[in-house]
Amino acid sequence: MDSTSQLSTFLDMDLTISHTEICPKDILVKFQGRSNIECEFDYHILQREIQHIPKVKKNVDIDEFCLVEERVSGEWQRGRVLEKKNELYTVLLIDRGEELRVSSMQVASACGKLFELPPRVVFGIFANILPIGEKWSPKALNYFQSLVGLQVKGCILQAILPLHMIILEVPKIISQVLELKLGRLIDGDSFCLIVEMLKEFPHQIPDLLQHQTPELSLNNNDTLLDIQHVLDSLQPSLPIGNIESVKVSSALSPSKFYCQLIKWIPELEDLTVCMNLHYDINQESSPTCDNFGLLCVAKRRNGQWHRGILQQLLPNNQVKIWFMDYGSSEVIPSIHVKKLKQDFISVPLFSFPCSLTYLHSQDKTVRKFQLSVFKQALLGQIVYAQIDWLNKDEHLYYVTLQTQESTMNSKFSDLKISNMLRETSTSAVKSVAVDSFIGNTEQLINSLNNKEMEIEAAYIAFVVYVLNPSNFWVRTNEHQNEFQDVMENINRFYDLCENDELILRNPEPGSFCCARYSKDRRFYRAVINEINGYKINVYFLDYGNTDSIPFFDVRTLLPEFCELPALAMCCSLVHIFPVEDIWVKAATDYFKKIVLNKAVLLQVIAKRDDKYTVNIQSIEASENIDVVSLMVQAGYAEYWEVEPECYPKSVSPCLVLNLKSKNKVNIKKTLSALPEGPKPKKYHSKELKESNYTLVKSPAIHFSNLKNPLTLSVEPELPWPYKEYMFKPGTVLEVKCSYCYGPGDFSCQLRCKLEDLKLLMEQIQNYYSIHSDPYQIGQIACVAKYSKDRKWYRAAILTQVSNKEFDVVFVDYGYQERVLIKDLCAINPYFLFLEGQAFRCRLNHLIEPTSCKLLSWTKEACRDFGNFISLSRGLLTCVICALVIIHPNHLCNLVDLQSPFTSAKEFLINHGSAQYSTLSKPFPSSVSLYSYYYSSFNIKIGSEEEIYISHIYSPKKFYCQFSRNNKDLKMIETKITEINNLRNYPEYSSKKRLCICKYVEDGLSYRALAMPKSDSLSDFLVYFVDFGNKQLVEESMLRVISDQFPELLFIPMQAVKCFLSDLRDVDIPVEINRWFEDSFLGRPLRAVILSKESDGQLGLELYDGYQHINQKIKMLLHAYGKKHCDPAHCVEKGFKINENKRLAVSLKGKRENCHHDMTNKTSLVTYSESKIHQSFIRELHQVASQNPNNLTRPQIKDLPEPKIYLNAKVKGYVSNISNPASFHIHLEENENVIIRLADALNERRADIVSERKSIKPIVGDLVIAEYSTENAIYRAVIKNILPGNFFEVEFIDYGNTEIVNISKIYELKREFLTVPQLGLHSFLSGVKWNEPGEIWDSKTIDYFASRVSNKIVSCEFLKKHEQKWEVNIICDEKCVTNELLKWTACPKLQKTVLQRPQVVSQKVNLDDESEMKKVRSNEYESSVILQPFYRQLVNIPLEQLKPGQLEKAEILYVSKSGVFYVKLSKNKKKLSDLTVLITEEVKQPFSPMENIEKGLECLAKSKNTLKWYRSKVEKKNMPFESIVHLFAHLEIDILFLKYLDSAWEVEILVDGLLLLEYLNLNTVHVEENKLRSSEIIFSVASKTPVSPSTVRSFTWAQLQNGRQYSGIATAVSDPSDFCIQLDDFFDTMKSVFILLSDLPETLQTVSQEHIIPGSSCLFKYELEDQWNRIEISEVSDQSLLIVLIDYGFSIYIPYSDIRNLRVVPEDLLNLPRLSYPCALYGILPANRKHWNEEAKSFFLDFLSKPGLVFQFREYSFETKLKVDVIYEKNSLADILVAYGLAMY
16 A cells, blocks of 8 residues: 555644654754644554454565564564665565564555554654754753753654655744854755655655745745835845855855845844844834735844745734845744834845746756755855856846855856957056966066065065064065055956956966955955865965965966066064064064064165065154064064075175165165275174174154055154164173273173274275265264364264253264254165164272262262273273163163173272162163172082072073072062052153062062063063063062162072073973972072173072082983984074973972972883983993093982882783792893893993992992903992902893902993992792891792792882882782792691702893793893883872863762762863773773782773773772671681781681681682682671661672583673572572561661662562562662662662661672573674663563573673573573674
8 A cells, every 4th residue: 555645644743752762864853753733542443453453464565554474572563665685675664663574474564444544653854953163062962962851842744655754844943043052044045955865764855856845935926016115125146157155145046046135134134133133122013014025123042133025824823924135934922022112124145035047957967966065055064156147037146156165177068258348547457368267378588576675785675464473474665655556456457357267267276367356356466386185375466475365366367467567575583583483473473563564664674585584663653663672662572683594695785775676775876985894793692692682762764654654654864763772681792992981981892893883984985985964953863074184984963052052872882062054964774784883881889989970970989980991902802780760861870880800889989989779779761770789609610508488481481589688588578568658659660671570479579671562552561580480460560679679679589590501502391390390490509600691690500419400401302302403503493391381380489488309209211211222322421421521420319219009000020039039030121121121231341340440449339340240241239348359240231240349440431320220129929128148048038939930920019118119910810929838837738849950140141042031032122121001000090170160061970978970071172082981991901900909000891881981999899798608607717918007808718628628628619710819808807787877789609611401591782781599599589588588577678868779678579478688779759779680670669668667687789689680602693782672572582481591601790690591401692692782
């Protein structure tokens, strides 16, 4: 019969969901539910009729209804055939929702009247919801699974007849999905179309292609015409032939759907926001729309208001609205419909109706492709639509769709290229012909070569794009006007030519093009860099930036636009480097703010490849700004005067200044008169590494036109500013005094710059001897003729005395003079690049004039100071002590001057002109400090100091404080406390740099230097001068330092910048930086001063006790495989710790709080990371040879610790046995190490022997000694000094000792100190480690040796006692300690011991394969093998969280106490990876964990999920109680083995036999390895009965793997879940039932707190008179799920029945349970998911048979037992597989 006619067609549906299903790649949510509408009684009658009606057994086809007979019950059910294979049918029971596999004999054809009632079980799809991404999230999957059991009401949108499914719209589910943001809403028509188009539902596609549904179901034709007229007026006009990026907003079919242009969506969102604001706020004032067909506004299901048309009136105050901006309809309550305000009517529509052009194409490939793209668009993907033509009658645009991937290669045969050329008003475009659009671009290559700049030339340029200060692009102003014309013509032309004839047809990397920039949608000249699918990456030739744009935004570049060269040139700022190794965003933003899109003065320093190194001055600001100085001053960069990578050859100045181009500085006459000269000398960083520039306070350059920065022009006569030096306090400079007025006013020049100044002076004299550029009044910078020698000098105007006289200062010398205007000339910009050479100085404030007036020096003092300068003969050393500002705004350096003979301070004091300052006198009001004072603290090279490290960047840069300055630090702390306690203290002024600042980490205040951030008025970057770290703070955290606290102003900065000597130019990994910081921050250390740099930085050697930190770091570097590198390679490679991390660990507050005890820190060096091969030996030798040999020899403690994991089991060999308290262990993993170490020593024997020292060894020295038996040398330690130059040595890698003459003892090279001691001196756990060897008798030693010699043992290292390890040894799966104790206590065992050969204490021969089995294994590589991770016991780290941290999480488990556990969403990927790792790990062969103790972290298998998880042992239960009654009545002996916390570990002897032997003799089947003696803990003192307050579980019997037991099945669910009882426990069963029958009625009731899962109880049914042993499985507010452990089945009881629960007596608790949960071994369900009913039924029938045998395959306590079920020698698993009901 036709099954399609039987599906119910009712509209509304009320059902209870019974199942939901989502495949991993499916976007549709399928469900299965039971209808709540039909009458239960009708189905009951129908079922009875089905049983009695005659069955006609004939062939039934797939998808037809039928009747099917259940095998178990024999009842017939209604069904539908799903699958038919030979004579086997798969039938769906339509009233139960289950599938059944039956033979043809159990299927009958259907009778029509039996199928009049619809199926009880409904199959369907939830409508109108799709995932947000490509698939549903795990959270969404959990939500849909939670719907099972929920009663819902919905509306059927469509019935998919061939599949008997409905599309059900459930408003409640839709609203919850949207509210929880689990999915997105889609209109019903589009959703139904998606369902039909998916491959899973192919049947409807032919009908679908012809399907058209009008979107306006209006009854009145006049109304329809009116509305259509309105829609036509609002419909935007789309240019034919355009390719637009669109998304499908609604669809009825491929022949009628609606699209929105992506570029319109922001406007639509703005309109929606406006309407929401209007209609949500003015609800009451907006009248309800009740006119049919009227334009309206309605609230959609997503809660937003949209424009619509009232389409249909429905019952229950529901209306159907067609939303015109989306093209979709929705049914909504009428109260959510309002009249549309006139302001919103005039906005054009945002959707337009479309149809596929190729829908009816004869080309099946094209049609299929179009439908495929259309389906992707329906699912939410953005696609491209080409507008082919407009059908005005149908009001439809016919379009061709393309995916983003296929767009690049799209070629459509039906495309007709229309004429895109339109005349324009621009003459430059009129002559363009059609063939220019398709022209070849190869001819453009030569004409578009980059514009080039000359080296050492000056240009006015515009910075057009900034990546960072080391990568930015400039455009000079040479072609500015032409460039603007070209850009105007390009955009005018390409905007008018919107058709696709200009699209670049064959784009290739390197092709020139015209590209539309995505941000401003304008066209620019470009070149193609890369092609990625439909996207093309282009580089804009005139701007330097790149963009990734769609292929249709790339047009052919016409030859007319190729005449100008590519104008953007890549540059890098000279002498500037990032503070943090990479340019951070703040630094780049600051640089952009200064220069981006502004005119700058550019000096080209060098060029390498296509990149220029330049210096920049900004000329648009109110003052001329040197960009390098600003970056450095703001703290965003560091100044390093390193030589550029590629300087030009010496260039003639006349060529340099022959300014022919427009963009160079406009000088009307050439410099032909300038002679050639040498190039300026370049200086490396060591000469002036930390010197920085500052600003010159002078007027800026004026511009004639500032409206458009691209058209500015520079007036030729404008002056240029000078750059000044600004040095950091502590900088040491070699200077010459160029001007001296006295100790309070003199100027110095840098001696390293005198050659540059000399060259500049020559050029100035030559130039101005020919040119007389007139001086313009108002300029600051100029050249002036000095009256004494009549030469020209660079000068700056101080004041204008009259129209003809000016006071000037000569900026390169410092002296001042009044000059006439005739002696002034305008300065050429080329002469501005060298800094002003004279920097102003005063003698340090720490000495003062003998007069009472501060800084007022007498004539005699000035005369004495002049004499000091003269005597120095120009050879002066200047130390910058502090910076001061002199009114109004002049920077001055307070300095110490030193000549080769004396210092200025001592000279003046000796002549009576000066005295030491007491710091009590403040500066006069005209002078203020600009920095704190620097002091060298009289540090001498070679001196030794005790220091504390206060802040660490790396070993190459850290700050320390000297212990001898503790008084100053205490004074600073005291004064800051006084300031904080003062009221009405002055507010902080941003003009003051010196302040105290609160440190965020500890809330205390410290001295600091504050610098305001350029992009914020309230944020400051502060530098803590006494600690060395920085912090970003708000102004409220700052307080000014007033003059009443001179100590805070004048006590020198306490933080001294340091580096570890020999490591300054080494690339140090971040791990070693962290180790250095963790180990030594805040600790008292000993420092030897080795060097002092020009910037005041100290080079140190550090010692922590006897540990040489420098040498330690070098060893760490070698362990990490790092090499020394030269400074040129270190600039960009160094790792620095993030600044926030630095702040968090910086030393603040009292120093004693930061003295961390680092004694437990482990070295990062491990011998397993070292590879003992020749190249490594050579590296170590090179390092060792760099340092002078110490006179002291190394000790054992100088060796790295071996990598031993406590309580972890590792394999090894026992050798050199003296007794159980003294032997050596060699780890198996170190086999290759010990061999290669011996090879390396003996290969270098000649070198070692030749370098012997005459110093006599002492006890404890590590040496190399010769082993006489082999005539080979090995590492050894001196144990004892004997007469006659003999020494007792122990070979540390083997353990044996020997007497050696001093002639056979050699120095141990330091490279061999990187390998730890390989022979581990050990003693057996349970014996005293320091017992004398004499107490051990030879028999005991022989027995111990026989157990462990010449075999691999498992060693567990427990603890180290001095130089000995306490170990537990497992040999042959038995604990050697316990075996030794048993052997000693039980004489019967001693007779069984075989006599072993005498143990000789001698070193093992590495060449003898029979000894220690050392060389037998080739499976290891030459390198040291790390321990496999499953052998290592490590603590699983906890998630690092901070207070206040906000994280998304999922609750996993909630305990009764309220403690709950969550899983962070961000860790889902980690958890997934971990699950995979665990799954792979458990596949590997492994042994069960031994010595399981509380707190052990391990892998454990869940008895619920049968999966392995990372776990922690909380409680350990022993099954010992179950067998105590077997020997409790006998007299026993107890052997005490070891005391463990509160209990003794014992061995029990019954009648002289060990307990296990006794039990075996009495035929009790107890598996020995399940109950090892070492695992039995017996507390002698504990014999109390079980307390009711104790929660205990019933014991499990000891069952043997592989043994067969007869029994019966008691409770059966499916092959993975059933319970059995065994015949072997019949006696136990009798005991249980006897005890249960004799129980008194006065049993104690189980207390409320013990009503928890896992509790063991007794329970009696109210209608029965028999107690049952139970375990509580689940607890809820209404009920308890209890398991009857002697039968295996579970039942629910009301919570009120807990009054019937009783405490279990101890004798019942100790008897093992009688039923055991099992799972069939080795098979899975046939569908890999769940067992079907047929399999369950067959399994139940089979287990009902008598004589079943159960063979245990995998046995474990408290989980399901894996068993084989055997009946008459046939395996049930094999039978299930043979029937097709299971698979292996």
